[in-house]
Amino acid sequence: MKYRYRLQLGARVGLSLLMGMATAVSQAQTHSTSGFMTLTYSMSDASNRYLRNIDDSGTFRNGTIIGFQVDSKFTENISTTVQVAAFESDRKDNSTRVDLKWANINYRAGNQWLLRAGKLRNNLVRDAQNLDIGATYTPARLPPEVYFSTNLLEYYGGSVTRYLEITRQTELSVAAFVGRTATFLRLISLPKSQTSTIRYTSVPLDLAGANFRLDSGAYSAQLNLSRYRSSDSGFPLAVNVRS
Numbered sequence: 001m002k003y004r005y006r007l008q009l010g011a012r013v014g015l016s017l018l019m020g021m022a023t024a025v026s027q028a029q030t031h032s033t034s035g036f037m038t039l040t041y042s043m044s045d046a047s048n049r050y051l052r053n054i055d056d057s058g059t060f061r062n063g064t065i066i067g068f069q070v071d072s073k074f075t076e077n078i079s080t081t082v083q084v085a086a087f088e089s090d091r092k093d094n095s096t097r098v099d100l101k102w103a104n105i106n107y108r109a110g111n112q113w114l115l116r117a118g119k120l121r122n123n124l125v126r127d128a129q130n131l132d133i134g135a136t137y138t139p140a141r142l143p144p145e146v147y148f149s150t151n152l153l154e155y156y157g158g159s160v161t162r163y164l165e166i167t168r169q170t171e172l173s174v175a176a177f178v179g180r181t182a183t184f185l186r187l188i189s190l191p192k193s194q195t196s197t198i199r200y201t202s203v204p205l206d207l208a209g210a211n212f213r214l215d216s217g218a219y220s221a222q223l224n225l226s227r228y229r230s231s232d233s234g235f236p237l238a239v240n241v242r243s
Contacts, residue, residue, distance in 0.1 A: 029073060029074055029075070030072070030073045031070060031071060031072035031073065032070070032071050033068065033069070033070050034068065034069050034071075035066075035067070035068040035069075036065075036066075036067055036068075036069075037064075037065070037066045037067075038063065038064060038065050039060065039064055040060065040062060040063030040064045041058060041059070041060050042054045042058065042059055042062050042063065043055075043056065043057075043058035043059075044056055052088075052093050052094075052186075053088065053093070053094060061088045061094070061096060062088055063088070064087070064088070065085055065086070065087040066085065066086045066087075067083055067084060067085030067086065067087075067101065068083070068084060068085075069081065069082065069083040069084075069102070070082045070083075077107055077108050077109065078105070078106070078107055078108075079105075079106045079108075080104065080105045080106065081102045081103075081104055081106070082100070082102060082103050083100065083101040083102040083103070084098065084099070084100055084101070085098070085099070085101045086098045090151045090184055091184045091200050091202070092200060093198060100119055101119075101154070102118075102119060102120075102121070103118045103119040104116050104117060104118030104119055104120055105117055105118055111163060112162060112163050112164075113160070113161070113162060113163070114160075114161040114163070115158070115159070115160055115161075116158060116159045116161075117157075117158040117159075118156070119154060119155070119156050120154070120155060120156075120157060120158075120159060120177070120179065121153050121154055121155075122152065122153055122154075122155060122177065122207065122209070122211075122224070122226060123175075123211050123213075123222065123224055124152065124153055124224055124226065124241055124243055125153075125243065151181075151182075151183050151184055152181060152183055152205075152226075152228065152239070152241075154181060155177075155179040155180060155181035155207050156179050156180055156181070157177060157178050157179015157180060157207065158177065158178060158179065159175050159176065159177035159178075160175065160176050160177075161173055161174070161175040162174045162175075166214075166216075167216075169216055169217050170214070170215070170216040170217075171214070171215050171216075172212070172213070172214050173211075173212070173213045173214075173215075174210070174211075174212055175210060175211040175212075175213075176209075176210050177207070177208070177209055177210070177211070178207065178208045179206075179207045180204065180205065180206055180207065180231070181204075181205050181207055181228075182202050182203060182204045182205060183202075183203050183205060183228075183237070183239075184200045184201070184202050184203075185200065185201045185202075185203060186198065186200055187199050187200070187201055201235070203230050203232060203235050203237050204230065204231045204232055205228040205229065205230055205231065205237070205239075206228070206229050206230075206231050207226065207227070207228055208226075208227050209224065209225050209226035209227055209241075210224075210225050211223070211224045211225075212224075223242070223243075224241065224242070224243045225241070225242055226239075226240070226241040227239075227240055227241075228240075228241070
């Protein structure tokens with residue numbers, strides 16, 4: 001019951017955030033709308049499914065994404081980004097999910113500070129901040145273990161970023177962030193009937209961490225330190241990420 005209440009509360013907060021941003025967009029000084037699509041067809045030479053959906057029948061679902069994004073600017077310091085997309089569900093097999101990818105308000109104090117709040121993205125991989133943002137990309141067939149982290153990229157919370165100019169061409173950014181997300185674990189059980197059943201278990205996670213990024217011309221490097229801790233006492237999951 002407690003977790004169901006958290007889900008209901010999270011849905012209400014997300015809906016209120018989206019409605020508030022929709023109202024804000026209509027009052028913005030400038031705003032731009034863009035759409036994007038990556039269409040992927042995948043087929044294997046085996047009848048058993050790889051990455052949940054790929055088999056010898058072929059599928060468009062794995063790697064395909066369709067979405068639109070609205071960027072609004074109110075002043076020189078305040079802006080918002082809202083993105084809605086349809087993509088392969090990470091919560092159910094053979095299903096497509098439509099959800100918010102981004103929904104955040106940004107406050108930039110000069111060239112040195114950036115504050116963000118709403119639905120954000122954790123830079124677990126170097127280009128996570130730009131993933132799906134108004135552009136398509138060539139998908140990679142990574143090992144299944146890698147996909148455990150993909151649903152940890154997005155979270156509801158806030159971040160503070162400080163930009164430091166090292167030289168005229170080199171900049172260091174230091175970001176601290178906190179929030180909440182959930183990971184959906186795919187569990188396979190094999191009962192006595194020898195017929196396997198698949199179910200997804202959602203685990204709510206509290207997130208805290210820091211990201212350090214160095215940009216110098218065409219080169220960049222980063223270090224991400226993130227700590228995920230389950231807020232469900234019945235499922236004591238803990239994930240520490242260093243990437």
